[in-house]
Amino acid sequence: MKRILSALIFSTLFFCIQAQQDKAFVDSLFHIALTNGRAYEDLRFLTKNIGGRLTGSPEAAAAVEFTRQRMEAYGFDTVWLQPVMVPHWVRGEKPERGRVLSNTFGTIDLPVTALGNTVGTGFPGITAEVIEVKSLDEVLELKEKDVKGKIVFFNRPFDETEFSTFSAYGGAVDQRGSGPAEAAKKGAVAVVVRSMGNKINKVLHTGMTRYQPNVPKIPAVAISTYHAEELSAMLKSDNELNIYLETHCEFLPDKLSYNVIGQINGTEFPEDFIIVGGHLDSWDVGEGAHDDGAGCVQSIDALRVLKLSGYQPKYSIRAVMFMNEENGLRGGRKYAELAQKNNENHLAAIESDRGGFSPRGFTTTGTDEQEKMIQGWAPLMFDWGYYDFSKPGGGADISPLAVQNTLLIGLYPDSQRYFYIHHTPNDVFETVNQRELELGVGGLASMLYLLDKNLEKKNKK
Amino acid sequence: MKRILSALIFSTLFFCIQAQQDKAFVDSLFHIALTNGRAYEDLRFLTKNIGGRLTGSPEAAAAVEFTRQRMEAYGFDTVWLQPVMVPHWVRGEKPERGRVLSNTFGTIDLPVTALGNTVGTGFPGITAEVIEVKSLDEVLELKEKDVKGKIVFFNRPFDETEFSTFSAYGGAVDQRGSGPAEAAKKGAVAVVVRSMGNKINKVLHTGMTRYQPNVPKIPAVAISTYHAEELSAMLKSDNELNIYLETHCEFLPDKLSYNVIGQINGTEFPEDFIIVGGHLDSWDVGEGAHDDGAGCVQSIDALRVLKLSGYQPKYSIRAVMFMNEENGLRGGRKYAELAQKNNENHLAAIESDRGGFSPRGFTTTGTDEQEKMIQGWAPLMFDWGYYDFSKPGGGADISPLAVQNTLLIGLYPDSQRYFYIHHTPNDVFETVNQRELELGVGGLASMLYLLDKNLEKKNKK
Numbered sequence: 001m002k003r004i005l006s007a008l009i010f011s012t013l014f015f016c017i018q019a020q021q022d023k024a025f026v027d028s029l030f031h032i033a034l035t036n037g038r039a040y041e042d043l044r045f046l047t048k049n050i051g052g053r054l055t056g057s058p059e060a061a062a063a064v065e066f067t068r069q070r071m072e073a074y075g076f077d078t079v080w081l082q083p084v085m086v087p088h089w090v091r092g093e094k095p096e097r098g099r100v101l102s103n104t105f106g107t108i109d110l111p112v113t114a115l116g117n118t119v120g121t122g123f124p125g126i127t128a129e130v131i132e133v134k135s136l137d138e139v140l141e142l143k144e145k146d147v148k149g150k151i152v153f154f155n156r157p158f159d160e161t162e163f164s165t166f167s168a169y170g171g172a173v174d175q176r177g178s179g180p181a182e183a184a185k186k187g188a189v190a191v192v193v194r195s196m197g198n199k200i201n202k203v204l205h206t207g208m209t210r211y212q213p214n215v216p217k218i219p220a221v222a223i224s225t226y227h228a229e230e231l232s233a234m235l236k237s238d239n240e241l242n243i244y245l246e247t248h249c250e251f252l253p254d255k256l257s258y259n260v261i262g263q264i265n266g267t268e269f270p271e272d273f274i275i276v277g278g279h280l281d282s283w284d285v286g287e288g289a290h291d292d293g294a295g296c297v298q299s300i301d302a303l304r305v306l307k308l309s310g311y312q313p314k315y316s317i318r319a320v321m322f323m324n325e326e327n328g329l330r331g332g333r334k335y336a337e338l339a340q341k342n343n344e345n346h347l348a349a350i351e352s353d354r355g356g357f358s359p360r361g362f363t364t365t366g367t368d369e370q371e372k373m374i375q376g377w378a379p380l381m382f383d384w385g386y387y388d389f390s391k392p393g394g395g396a397d398i399s400p401l402a403v404q405n406t407l408l409i410g411l412y413p414d415s416q417r418y419f420y421i422h423h424t425p426n427d428v429f430e431t432v433n434q435r436e437l438e439l440g441v442g443g444l445a446s447m448l449y450l451l452d453k454n455l456e457k458k459n460k461k
Numbered sequence: 462m463k464r465i466l467s468a469l470i471f472s473t474l475f476f477c478i479q480a481q482q483d484k485a486f487v488d489s490l491f492h493i494a495l496t497n498g499r500a501y502e503d504l505r506f507l508t509k510n511i512g513g514r515l516t517g518s519p520e521a522a523a524a525v526e527f528t529r530q531r532m533e534a535y536g537f538d539t540v541w542l543q544p545v546m547v548p549h550w551v552r553g554e555k556p557e558r559g560r561v562l563s564n565t566f567g568t569i570d571l572p573v574t575a576l577g578n579t580v581g582t583g584f585p586g587i588t589a590e591v592i593e594v595k596s597l598d599e600v601l602e603l604k605e606k607d608v609k610g611k612i613v614f615f616n617r618p619f620d621e622t623e624f625s626t627f628s629a630y631g632g633a634v635d636q637r638g639s640g641p642a643e644a645a646k647k648g649a650v651a652v653v654v655r656s657m658g659n660k661i662n663k664v665l666h667t668g669m670t671r672y673q674p675n676v677p678k679i680p681a682v683a684i685s686t687y688h689a690e691e692l693s694a695m696l697k698s699d700n701e702l703n704i705y706l707e708t709h710c711e712f713l714p715d716k717l718s719y720n721v722i723g724q725i726n727g728t729e730f731p732e733d734f735i736i737v738g739g740h741l742d743s744w745d746v747g748e749g750a751h752d753d754g755a756g757c758v759q760s761i762d763a764l765r766v767l768k769l770s771g772y773q774p775k776y777s778i779r780a781v782m783f784m785n786e787e788n789g790l791r792g793g794r795k796y797a798e799l800a801q802k803n804n805e806n807h808l809a810a811i812e813s814d815r816g817g818f819s820p821r822g823f824t825t826t827g828t829d830e831q832e833k834m835i836q837g838w839a840p841l842m843f844d845w846g847y848y849d850f851s852k853p854g855g856g857a858d859i860s861p862l863a864v865q866n867t868l869l870i871g872l873y874p875d876s877q878r879y880f881y882i883h884h885t886p887n888d889v890f891e892t893v894n895q896r897e898l899e900l901g902v903g904g905l906a907s908m909l910y911l912l913d914k915n916l917e918k919k920n921k922k
Contacts, residue, residue, distance in 0.1 A: 031622045161492045163845055165896070199895050358819070358875045360846070384624055385821070385875075387848050414819050414846075414875060416896040434660050435626070435877040 019380070025309070025449065026380045030442035032305045037438040039301040042070055043294060043356075047287035047429040054284040055324040056088030056255045063280050064258045067296060067321050071262030074304045076319075078265070081258035084334040086324040088255045089117050091284055092248030098192075098221065100231065101127065104238040110231070112221035113285060114247040115176060115193065116208040116327045121219045125246030126151070126190050132235050136174055139182045148187030151243050153235075154179045155194045155228050158419070165415040166354065169196055169422075173207075180220040181212040190245055191220040194228035198419045202226045205423045206283050208327045219247055259331045260321040264303055268314040271343075274451050275318040276302055276350040276444050279325030279332075279397050286427030290418065294356025294437055296321050298411075302444035309445075313452040315347060322397035325353070329396060336400030348407040348451045350444060351395025355421070356437040357413035361386050362447060363393030366407035374409070377450050386443055388412065407455070409447065411440055480841070483911065486770070487841045490910065491903035493766045498899040500762040503531055504755060504817075508748035508890040515745040516785040517549030517716045524741050525719050528757060528782050532723030535765045537780075539726070542719035545795040547785045549716045550578050552745055553709030559653075559682060561692065562588065565699040571692070573682035574746060575708040576637060576654065577669040577788045582680045586707030587612070587651050593696050597635055600643045609648035612704050614696075615640045616655045616689050619880070626876045627815065630657055630883075634668075641681040642673040651706055652681040655689035659880045663687045666884045667744050669788045680708055720792045721782035725764055729775040732804075735912050736779040737763055737811040737905050740786030740793075740858050747888030751879065755817025755898055756872075757782050763905035770906075774913040776808060783858035786814070790857060797861035809868040809912045811905060812856025816882070817898040818874035822847050823908060824854030827868035835870070838911050847904055849873065868916070870908065872901055 033039075046053075046063060053060040064081065071079040091114060098112035114120065131146065132153045133139050139152060154175035158168035173196055180191040195205035202224045211217045223231065235241055260280065266272065278295020282288020299319040306317065323331035339346055350362075361378070364371045378389045394408025402408065413436075421427045494500075507514075507524060514521040525542065532540040552575055559573035575581065592607065593614045594600050600613060615636035619629035634657055641652040656666035663685045672678045684692065696702055721741065727733065739756020743749020760780040767778065784792035800807055811823075822839070825832045839850045855869025863869065874897070882888045 030624075034621045160495045160896075163491075163900075358877050416819050416900065417894045420894065433878045433881065435621075439624075439877065 022450065023380050026446040029305055029309055029445040029449065030384050032308050033301065033438045033442035033445060034435065036308065037301055037441055038304060039297040039437050039441050040434040042297040042300065043289065043432060043437065044429055046293045046297065047289045051287050052284040053280060053282045053288050055086045055257065055281045055327060057284065060257060060281050060323065064260050067260045067280060067300065071300055071319065074300070075307065076262040076264055076303060079262045082261055082335065082338065083256060083258055084323055084330050085254045086257040086330050087328045088252040089327055090250060090252060092120060092250065094248045096221070097125065097246040098223065099244040100234065101242040101244055102234060102238045103240070105234050110223060110227055110243065111204060112223055112245065113204040113206045114249045115180070115220040115222060116206055116283065118180065118209055118220045118249060119217045120247040120249040121190065121245050122248065123246065125244055126219065127242055127244045128189050130235060130241055130243050132232060136178055136182050139186060142186060144186050147183065150188055151190045151192055152179070152183035152188045153192045153231065155232055157194065157225065158198050160198065165198060165419045168198065169419055172196055176207055176222070177210055180209045180218055181215050184216045184218045188218060190218050192243065193220065193222045195222045195224050196419065197225055200225045200229060203420065203424045203426060206285055207423045219245060221245060221247060257323045259323050259335055262300065262303060262319045264307060264313060264317045266314055266316040267312050269457050270316050272315045272345045272347055272457055273318055274315050274348045274448060275320050275346065276448060277320035277322055277397060278352050279323070280321040281324050281326050283326055283423050285423070285425050287429060289427050289429045289432050290355040290421055291423065291427055292325065292353045294432060295352035298352050298356065298437065298440045298444055301441045302448060305441060305445040306448055311449055315452055317448055317452065325397050332397035333400050336403065339401065340403065346401050346404050346406040347455045348409060349394065349398035349401050350409040350411065350447055351398045352411040352440060352444060353395045353397070354411065354413055354415060355418045356432045356440060357417060358436045359386055359411060359413045359440050359443050361388035361412045363391045363410040363412050364389065365392050365394050370407050373454060381443060381446060384439060384442060411444060413440065484841050486910065487907040490766055490770055490906040491845050493769055494762065494899045494903035494906060495896065497769065498762055498902055499765060500758040500898050500902050501895040503758040503761065504750065504893060504898065505890055507754045507758065508750045512748050513745040514741060514743045514749050516547045516718065516742045516788060518745065521718060521742050521784065525721050528721045528741060528761065532761055532780065535761070536768065537723040537725055537764060540723045543722055543796065543799065544717060544719055545784055545791050546715045547718040547791050548789045549713040550788055551711060551713060553581060553711065555709045557682070558586065558707040559684065560705040561695065562703040562705055563695060563699045564701065566695050571684060571688055571704065572665060573684055573706065574665040574667045575710045576681040576683060577667055577744065579641065579670055579681045579710060580678045581708040581710040582651065582706050583709065584707065586705055587680065588703055588705045589650050591696060591702055591704050593693060597639055597643050600647060603647060605647050608644065611649055612651045612653055613640070613644035613649045614653045614692065616693055618655065618686065619659050621659065626659060626880045629659065630880055633657055637668055637683070638671055641670045641679055642676050645677045645679045649679060651679050653704065654681065654683045656683045656685050657880065658686055661686045661690060664881065664885045664887060667746055668884045680706060682706060682708060718784045720784050720796055723761065723764060723780045725768060725774060725778045727775055727777040728773050730918050731777050733776045733806045733808055733918055734779055735776050735809045735909060736781050736807065737909060738781035738783055738858060739813050740784070741782040742785050742787050744787055744884050746884070746886050748890060750888050750890045750893050751816040751882055752884065752888055753786070753814045755893060756813035759813050759817065759898065759901045759905055762902045763909060766902060766906040767909055772910055776913055778909055778913065786858050793858035794861050797864065800862065801864065807862050807865050807867040808916045809870060810855070810859035810862050811870040811872065811908055812859045813872040813901060813905060814856045814858070815872065815874055815876060816879045817893045817901060818878060819897045820847055820872060820874045820901050820904050822849035822873045824852045824871040824873050825850065826853050826855050831868050834915060842904060842907060845900060845903060872905060874901065
């Protein structure tokens with residue numbers, strides 16, 4: 001009994017000393033991030049000197065080169081480009097136009113933005129009657145004769161009572177993702193979707209839609225929440241109201257692009273990996289500051305901070321700039337495919353792709369044991385505003401690594417501002433706060449450290 | 462034993478049912494705040510139609526009238542103005558000028574903003590040699606002959622490793638508050654203070670300084686953190702560098718102004734009060750959006766939301782718009798003085814004056830029992846992002862109520878962005894996010910409800 005007790009005391013004591021040492025080291029990583037961070041200046045370059053980085057654009061290529069150079073300048077052990085063929089959708093040079101044509105209300109301007117990956121209307125555009133629905137189910141229930149030749153207007157707002165704006169987004173985004181295909185099945189000629197944003201304002205949110213095989217590809221645009229409310233009100237008085245749409249987007253042939261990877265070699269198990277990343281591409285309407293310039297520069301800086309701390313990781317640590325998350329996920333898929341092919345064992349992958357806002361915690365998708373382990377680290381970061389490690393989730397780009405049973409982790413920042421900015425012209429450098437960004441870097445570096453220290457090497461075969 | 466056990470089970474069950482009911486009611490208050498809030502539109506009026514509201518200004522008077530009218534329109538039981546004589550400091554109409562005059566570097570523009578309540582230099586300004594210090598202590602240690610006739614430059618930066626930016630502010634603000642008086646004691650002719658802000662940028666932060674009796678009142682200005690770094694670097698090469706300063710601020714005679722109070726009458730103890738408030742005055746350089754338009758409109762909306770919920774409070778609940786927090790605290794002092802005089806028993810007072818950002822919790826200063834009780838409510842608001850109820854603190858305007866042993870509470874929002882905005886031209890409506898503001902309203906309404914339900918009436922005498 002005495003022996004058990006002293007073993008217990010010893011191990012508790014050891015745990016406490018261990019936890020204190022971890023806490024001190026985590027604090028030191030945050031200190032470096034907050035006083036010696038590079039993420040904010042890197043983001044300034046990425047947004048202000050390069051700008052929006054739609055897959056296939058010259059800006060996306062410039063961002064590949066810029067992040068490669070930064071990681072080399074920061075002295076990572078290896079930095080390289082991983083080729084990946086990407087889709088090449090372009091918005092087109094000519095203005096996008098929308099207009100309400102009503103016998104009751106007259107001719108009213110309706111600002112629109114094309115959804116990503118859609119076909120354009122071309123010249124002279126499309127004019128058709130409008131039918132409003134609130135959901136995909138409503139479209140499924142409609143008779144073909146009620147939809148045929150019309151423009152379907154998807155107008156389901158965000159549920160503002162959701163604390164998580166990502167949940168509210170998830171509850172509305174099927175309209176944008178599948179709305180055009182479902183409407184086309186019923187004979188619609190175009191689709192107008194309420195912007196995926198909180199509250200009522202005039203901001204236009206783009207984002208990808210998905211066509212289906214053997215279903216006509218019809219043009220699709222978003223309108224602002226303000227104009228969605230206005231259009232809905234007009235339709236109540238004039239159900240013969242028409243809309244005119246003109247867009248010029250199109251697909252060009254696939255193009256060669258790259259994931260950009262920087263690595264710090266592991267001292268014990270260099271062939272096993274822990275990675276952290278974001279996606280380098282962004283929509284073209286803004287500067288891709290929060291989505292996801294922030295995640296990219298944070299990932300790079302997390303490695304730099306870890307290096308500066310003097311910590312020598314057991315496993316190889318990588319920062320990965322994924323290409324083409326927004327309209328294809330080709331980069332994420334390619335990375336996982338090559339990891340499998342090259343027998344690269346990925347123990348854990350972290351993604352930062354929920355905006356560069358004040359962090360509140362991490363999401364985790366792994367085994368029960370892994371999730372419990374990570375939740376146990378919450379007290380180590382509480383002083384830095386991280387308190388919630390309870391939610392599931394990883395990130396889009398790292399999700400294909402699930403085939404390796406990789407532990408998937410997502411940085412979980414405050415989400416209240418995100419859907420005012422996401423996929424809009426508001427996604428600019430000025431909306432990112434330096435300290436909020438840096439607190440994310442501190443958390444990512446700490447998570448890399450804790451994973452490296454605590455994850456056990458698994459034998460893949 | 463059986464009886465004790467069933468009593469225990471019964472009371473646990475009762476507690477659970479009670480907690481569930483409280484949780485449901487708190488949720489309903491947040492739902493109202495997020496779907497039917499008025500705070501954001503009220504803030505738009507206060508900032509965009511009225512603007513900065515320096516004590517004694519026509520804008521401050523307009524804000525008194527506006528908030529009175531809003532509270533009447535929202536149907537509060539009583540709305541009234543509480544007269545208070547306030548200081549009337551004006552910045553002056555003529556431009557504020559600063560200039561570095563150096564034989565080494567030449568003549569360089571140095572943007573300045575006068576500190577609140579300072580005297581101006583008048584025309585033709587002051588030109589003098591500069592001596593840099595990092596702290597008040599450093600000034601105390603200097604010999605009079607080294608300071609006499611010079612401009613003292615206080616250049617202690619924020620400690621960026623503090624997670625709480627309010628702590629970083631607290632660690633630097635004595636330079637602004639007492640720097641001019643301490644420098645004057647040693648014979649300085651003026652003071653230049655590094656802006657009270659995080660990181661390096663060109664933003665000018667004003668704020669109050671305090672002269673001392675029988676010490677000469679010398680002009681004092683702030684310069685940006687960017688220019689503070691630049692000036693410091695220049696002083697290293699040229700310690701005979703001069704600065705030219707010109708400001709035209711002055712004190713006019715005290716003026717009549719008002720605290721604005723709206724009340725919902727208590728059903729059981731109408732003579733006992735729980736209040737929530739912010740300060741209506743703001744600095745003149747911005748629109749007073751976060752500091753503290755946000756706290757004002759949140760307080761009003763918290764009462765409106767509570768009313769809309771149908772909850773009938775036991776105690777009388779007030780929203781109080783305090784006047785003159787920024788450069789005098791006359792409103793807060795007058796309110797407490799009249800509360801004492803009129804035998805108004807204040808059980809609890811909440812203040813929102815830390816910016817309209819995403820809430821993270823509440824601070825509390827009360828008895829151990831009270832603090833423990835409030836910490837027990839944390840789980841009721843966790844789903845709304847409130848998790849930290851552990852910190853002490855109330856608010857400046859409510860602090861004079863401490864003489865009544867009033868339980869003092871502060872809304873505790875995310876503070877990372879605050880000291881980029883506080884007391885600057887950046888303090889405008891556009892920097893406030895609607896959902897973040899409304900989550901504060903939900904929390905204030907919930908706190909009012911929980912206090913009203915759980916606080917026991919105390920007999921003052």
